[in-house]
Amino acid sequence: MAVFVNGVIFDGVDTAAADAWRLDAYVARGGYQALRKILDSKLPQEDVIAEVKNSGLRGRGGAGFPTGLKWSFMPRSFPGDKYVVCNTDEGEPGTFKDRDILRFNPHALIEGMIIAGYAMGTKAGYNYIHGEVFAEYQRFEEALEEARKAGFLGQHILGTDFSFELYAHHGYGAYICGEETALLESLEGKKGQPRFKPPFPASFGLYGKPTTINNTESFASVPFIIRDGAQKFLEAGKPNNGGTKLFSVSGHVNRPGNYEIPLGTPFSTLLEMAGGMRDGKKLKAVIPGGSSAPILPAEIMMSCTMDYDSISKAGSMLGSGAVIVMNEDVCMIKALERLAYFYHEESCGQCTPCREGTGWLYRVIHRIANGEGRPGDLELLDSVGNNMAGRTICALADAAVFPVRSFTKHFRHEFEYAIEHGKTLVDHKWC
Amino acid sequence: MLEIEIDGKKLTVPQGSTVMDAAHSVGTYIPHFCYHKKLSIAANCRMCLVEVEKAPKPLPACATPVTDGMKVHTHSDMAKKAQAGVMEFLLINHPLDCPICDQGGECQLQDLAVGYGNSASRYQEEKRVVVGKDMGPLVSAEEMSRCIHCTRCVRFTEEIGGFQEIGMANRSEFSEILPFLGKTVDSEISGNVIDLCPVGALTSKPFRYSTRAWELSRRKSVSPHDGLGANLIVQVKGNQVMRVLPLENEDINECWIADRDRFSYEGLNSAERLQKPMIKHDGKWHEADWQTALEYVVKGLNGVSRDHGKDAIGVLASPHSTTEELFMVQKLARSFGVNNVDYRLRRSDFRADAAQQGALWLGSSIVELASAKSVLVVGSTQRQEQPLLASRLRQAVKKGSELNVIHVADDALLTKLNAKLIVSPQALVNALAQVLKAVVAIKSGESAIDLAAVTVSADAQRIADSLCGAETASVVLGNVAQHHPAFSELLSLAQEIARLSGARFGVLAEAANSVGAELVGAVPTRGVFGAAVSAGLNAQQMIAEPRKAYVLLNTEVEFDSYNPQAAVAAMKSAETVIALTAFKAEGLLDYADVLLPIAPFSETAGSFVNMEGRLQTFNGVVRPQGEARPAWKVLRVLGNMLGLSGFEYTSVEEVRAEWQGKGEIAPSLNNVLASVSANVQPAASALVRVGEVPLYQADAICRRASSLQATRAAAVPVAHAAQSVLDAAGVQSGAVVVLKQGEGQVRVALEADAALPAGVVRLATAHPTTIVLGGMFDPIEIKQG
Amino acid sequence: MLSAQSLALIDREVAKYPADQKRSAVMGALRIALEERRSTGETPEARCLNQEVIEFVANYLEIPPVAAYEVATFYNMYDMKPVGKYKITVCTNLPCALSGGVNAAEYISGKLGIAIGETSTDGMYTLLEGECMGACGDAPVLLVNNHSMCSFMTPEAIDKKLAELK
């Protein structure tokens, strides 16, 4: 079961209680006060956006783009429909935080999206939910119903002239739909194939209308920012890295789960919170930001703090905050093979370098893992990767290349050994 | 305007241009596969990556908008590396089976691989195998391992064809191009995907494996089918037409051709081609030499004229004939003293002839029609009659034009309509009158037509609003309107609507040379360029009051006439039927007594005048088959043998010079009637037939193109009617009924069809199974099967 | 083709989107169609999406059938191949593998006597490997029939679950 430390989103949430997700419980925790505050005081839209800007909130979906700034890109005076869209298509291996938000605190997201709708002058929003967490999709639909009944959603919210509708849309098994424009295509009832940008969603988004897309955790942080103030949020983290953040810790730890902690917390502290290494094994490496983030060996990781800047300085990315912990029994080739297979399987198939390259990378790594590596394979991987990264419509190709580059960089000797000896150096055990 | 520099060349381009557009404008080639100027931008092949200064990574030229001051390098190290990288990816799973590939020699992948690829492959894994797909009788998708996933074909069906028939299923490297399970690609313009496919994945099924591309010579020609006049490249080997491709002409067919333009060549090579003159003796056919056959003809004509007078002779010519042939045939007739000459076999109303002041035509250029802000199409089964024009109108709608339709069936036009009036043929006049009445009201105008009895419906009002409110508008009449028993009234009303609303108006020419036939006087009331003539009988009169002799130029009356039943009866009652024909047609063998083999368009020089009045000349691309001769030559010799003067031509150019010397095209085009009239009351409500010509029955050549005949569009026609009609007749949808017109009847399945108005039964004409029936829009009876 | 109940559910999906964007409901509609077939199908062939039902959904939403087919084949969870009464999808992606995902898949494979990707001869079970389900903290995780997520699937938990799936 997931473990939470009180933070912005899980402040006061008793995850053990069956009804913690319900509207009543949320209101009792101070929920919908932010929305009331805005509506009661008729807070100007710009002020809401300014508050979010000041909070230092950075997108929790992976890229860490400042949320308030993104909101300010929405054309103010656009005459037609505009949309806000939430990205709960959490499918990046290692990431499982958004599921828990829907599971335990869906109204924080709903309130956050309503506020976003208010701030950007949109009348409707959609939450795109990963198909595999169908139970959470259903719960979210129920939560929406509660919010509608209570007058937080729909026409004339809380008796004001502000109206906003929110709907849930489910995915059905395609990682690429986490990419925001693939998500929009999917929401339009098409294959999830990313769109070429420009134009960006802020000018040409859902149904061709201006659209803002944020991650679940980003939206769910907003009620706190409005209710308790940008400053308080900022202080919860560190400069340029405002707030607390959910970290999904998985792999060889004693207590895998989500930990909401201030940005800037040392990795070692997080590891301790997660119960330390399972079976007392030695830490070998960590992927600190989801499968697309470059892997970092134990020594480097142990010196990092968990925030955008520190991890980036160490040569990786905080990404979605998915921390995959690996012990000494893991053969890095096998681990990489598994990831390479994933990207190969999940490429949407439209761009030549990604469609062809992901399969190529996987096959070469597969060969090496099976003791059939050939001299020159590492150079080949490098060169194929170089021909993919930055040459495609979306960043999936880059995401597929980052692990290959970082695994072969930090654990090159394992690859060289396997190619030379026809067997892996580490006697691999998954767990 | 934005400034941009490409490989050191400075230029300015309009706002919104892409780097690819800019490069094209200065003739810089950037390699590409998915990009196509007529399709949306997919940016998926990544072949067009170029270096843009200040951009950290190479950008796709096809999708990157030009920004002011941009500096682009298409050949820098970064660009070349990126392009070579993409080429390598494209080739790793490609079978590289060029030696046996149909596309060999004209493959973009092959070409670019040479220029942009590396020599050896570093990919040593097994190559992907993709199973072939069935796309129907025209497009082969057998070799899908060759596909490079550019999605041009997908985008074509969706964007140009109007309905997505091809998709890319699955994802990642398992993506596959396919039609929907168990379906074929049925669009009337589907063959264009063959041209669009940059590799040999989609190829021409009829052409496949017949020859290698480099063995073909390319000749220009013009499509002999509809009135658009699509420009063609005809590819020949030896003395045979092997393949037909589009010749790009932005004003006419853009870069497309319809499937019948592309695949009808099979008809040219059909076993039914008439190779030698033939004469019928005692009910049996015998081959004859030309001299004998021509003497037989001369004897026959002289005999009839001696016994019954010149008026006993009728001349019926197909508007699919060349201008020179049509000129010659009317000249021959009139020189001989015969005034009964007409090309309008499918017309049923000739009352406008007296008021007609020039040749009927589109009333504008094709481009003007397609760029009008509001268009009203009256009585046109568009996708069947004018496949490419229908597509062009669809593009116009996408660009913001309003398309309005008045028609006898609510056919899927695969585009958004502003307003439509779907009525039975008997209410068509009234429907137009409604629009006219609304236009009169909007413009406070006046019309000579009495509209007092007309009630304007909401849709008629919307159409009128659209036409009157648009900056540019066009009203055009399609085949159904032209064949309609009240054509003269429809023409009158359309003229009035156009006059008052400020729209252009015209007709969508039915055949490749309808306008040419009008111009050179292949009609009984007007001579070349409208010259005065002693009037003769029109096509309908020649059938209704049978003649003793008929001369048929390039026509099979059972397929080409408004009323095949009557036409065949008239032929059978004649003493002699002389057919100049390229085909040994079953009907002709039945009712004719002499067949003279003439060359189809591909074997003779000539010209067509398309619907916009554009004269397009062409030369024969192969020699005439067997003993076939160009019709103009046959007519010249007949003129000589009949002792007529003025038949001393030595070349088709001389023939052309003669008719061209008699006037000018532009001033002779005129749709305006000297006087208008219409009876705007809906006619009595008998059950009437809607009997259009099927897509691939339009003319003698496509009727014999075997692959076209294997398509769904060429299936044996079934009858359709509104549920109310079925109820009244007491039959279930799908039941076999007997449909009866005059003396003829057919047994055919009758299906309920919500797209049809009450009071009509839709059953195609011009098909072997329905030629025993009567008029295309005449009363019809349903009897229980 | 589909039950009135399914059609009502599809209509609810359609209502979520602007009136001219019915197409958006295709994912929901295909899911609902699949659920109906799964719950009523007696054989593996009858439990998956087929040409007729995809075409029906496409026509219902007024989109080209091939467009609906593209969607049905792009997203992994739509069963396009015959499938057992219980489709068990085990996540074997890296984070799950580190906490027993691969072992769980192997264990189930052994218990059911079918390899990954296969359907048992009695048509009861299909075993598949899945990609990340967004539940890595609960590893080993598996999905039964797409919608029922089972967490912490130790061998004992698997035994218990399989006993329920009869």
Ligand SMILES: Cc1cc2nc3c(=O)[nH]c(=O)nc-3n(C[C@H](O)[C@H](O)[C@H](O)COP(=O)(O)O)c2cc1C
């Ligand atoms: C291949 C790929 C997968 C992605 N998956 C997700 C995802 O599962 N969840 C998510 O929130 N963002 C994902 N993103 C990032 C989104 O495109 C987008 O940046 C994000 O939803 C924006 O929200 P934020 O600004 O709140 O972070 C993905 C991006 C890529 C390229």
Ligand code: SF4
């Ligand atoms: S990079 Fe890959 S996943 Fe992204 S759009 Fe291109 S093919 Fe699709």
Ligand code: FES
């Ligand atoms: S032509 Fe630009 S990406 Fe294909």
